Amino acid sequence: MAKIRLTVNGKKYSREVEDRTLLVDLIRDDLGLTGTHIGCDTTQCGCCTIHMNGRAVKACTILAAQANKADIVTIEGMAKDGKLHPVQQAFTDCHALQCGFCTPGMIMAVAGLLKDNPHPSDEEIYHGLEGNLCRCTGYINIVKAVKQAAGQSSGGH
Amino acid sequence: MFALNYVRAKSLKHAAELMAQNPEAKLLSGGMTLLPTLKQRLARPSHLVDIGGLNALRAIKYSSGKLTIGAAVRHYEVATSPVVREAIPALASLAHQVGDPQVRNMGTIGGSLANNDPAADYPAAALALDATIVTNRRRIKAKDYFQGMFSTALEEGEIIVRISFPAPLKAAYEKFRHPASGYAMTGSFVAITKRGVRVGVTGAAPGVFRWTKAERALKKNLLPDTLLKIKVPADGMNEDIHATREYRANLVNVMTRRAVAKL
Numbered sequence: 001m002a003k004i005r006l007t008v009n010g011k012k013y014s015r016e017v018e019d020r021t022l023l024v025d026l027i028r029d030d031l032g033l034t035g036t037h038i039g040c041d042t043t044q045c046g047c048c049t050i051h052m053n054g055r056a057v058k059a060c061t062i063l064a065a066q067a068n069k070a071d072i073v074t075i076e077g078m079a080k081d082g083k084l085h086p087v088q089q090a091f092t093d094c095h096a097l098q099c100g101f102c103t104p105g106m107i108m109a110v111a112g113l114l115k116d117n118p119h120p121s122d123e124e125i126y127h128g129l130e131g132n133l134c135r136c137t138g139y140i141n142i143v144k145a146v147k148q149a150a151g152q153s154s155g156g157h
Numbered sequence: 158m159f160a161l162n163y164v165r166a167k168s169l170k171h172a173a174e175l176m177a178q179n180p181e182a183k184l185l186s187g188g189m190t191l192l193p194t195l196k197q198r199l200a201r202p203s204h205l206v207d208i209g210g211l212n213a214l215r216a217i218k219y220s221s222g223k224l225t226i227g228a229a230v231r232h233y234e235v236a237t238s239p240v241v242r243e244a245i246p247a248l249a250s251l252a253h254q255v256g257d258p259q260v261r262n263m264g265t266i267g268g269s270l271a272n273n274d275p276a277a278d279y280p281a282a283a284l285a286l287d288a289t290i291v292t293n294r295r296r297i298k299a300k301d302y303f304q305g306m307f308s309t310a311l312e313e314g315e316i317i318v319r320i321s322f323p324a325p326l327k328a329a330y331e332k333f334r335h336p337a338s339g340y341a342m343t344g345s346f347v348a349i350t351k352r353g354v355r356v357g358v359t360g361a362a363p364g365v366f367r368w369t370k371a372e373r374a375l376k377k378n379l380l381p382d383t384l385l386k387i388k389v390p391a392d393g394m395n396e397d398i399h400a401t402r403e404y405r406a407n408l409v410n411v412m413t414r415r416a417v418a419k420l
Contacts, residue, residue, distance in 0.1 A: 019163035043193050055262040061192045065163040131257030
């Protein structure tokens with residue numbers, strides 16, 4: 001068993017888990033934050049993308065024990081004081097989702113991309129979202145949403 | 158995955174002790190290959206010894222013509238480090254093409270080299286640049302280190318500490334990405350060193366190899382078209398559902414020509 005302490009969306013948690021517990025299962029089953037999804041179980045689809053210590057990572061391929069002392073942000077932590085994060089707003093405005101299953105992970109990946117590269121070219125957007133698969137949209141509106149969010153990033157988030 | 162014991166190593170010495178005490182233990186660095194393997198129950202280690210956070214494995218330095226990268230440095234760090242980008246920009250470019258962004262935020266160069274996937278990217282660079290893999294026991298030259306599919310010179314419990322790359326005069330890496338997995342169906346790293354042209358090829362054969370026939374031709378004339386008539390024999394190449402051996406042999410030629418064009 002592993003004793004872990006971590007911060008999730010600004011809130012401190014302390015848990016004891018089996019060593020083999022995946023971070024995504026801790027987040028979903030134990031903490032009840034079910035916005036983070038499990039899509040493929042093979043580290044390809046990116047539906048489980050969260051931020052750990054400021055970097056976008058796939059929570060299905062990290063042990064909860066590895067996240068001891070980590071600072072985690074999930075999709076539930078993106079909106080502030082009832083206001084959508086600019087990336088979330090852009091996804092709404094640009095109709096960048098249909099079924100919505102990939103969307104939380106996609107938003108977390110986009111936020112990570114724009115943090116590293118505030119004004120990405122089309123190629124950089126395609127490359128920056130290679131870790132996230134969408135079966136519904138064909139990605140066109142997702143790319144539009146990234147560009148809209150990038151256009152606003154200079155306004156401060 | 159099967160139940161196991163997770164231990165965060167407090168130091169390199171602690172990690173070595175844990176590995177010695179537990180013959181069924183495995184080292185955990187970024188986990189981007191190991192954890193998917195465990196999730197599929199393809200391995201059943203007794204312990205995971207997490208060395209990903211050890212500062213001793215996380216330095217990037219350039220000195221006297223050698224770039225040294227700690228084993229637990231993440232791919233995105235190799236890709237964005239000003240030191241790497243100045244010393245060996247082709248290596249930064251290679252790291253930027255590994256996996257996907259989330260995988261690059263966790264996966265490490267030491268983990269990749271310890272695993273030696275036949276379609277991994279770093280082995281092409283390590284072999285072309287004549288890198289040295291420095292472990293907690295010895296220094297291993299790249300040509301002795303890679304021993305075939307998923308096979309390396311590492312002994313039981315041996316831990317990669319850092320990798321030393323002599324900086325080339327120029328280098329370039331071109332990779333044919335598998336459209337779904339992103340792995341190298343073929344990746345060719347071409348380096349111009351003081352000792353001449355070196356071509357390291359990954360993804361095409363069971364293990365990384367130097368394409369010496371191409372090296373000799375490029376030594377005479379360093380142009381992509383020099384290789385137009387120079388082929389690798391198909392029968393040494395991998396064949397699977399993704400590509401025939403003839404297709405891979407052709408990719409070796411094309412990716413190497415593209416890398417030369419990029420120099």
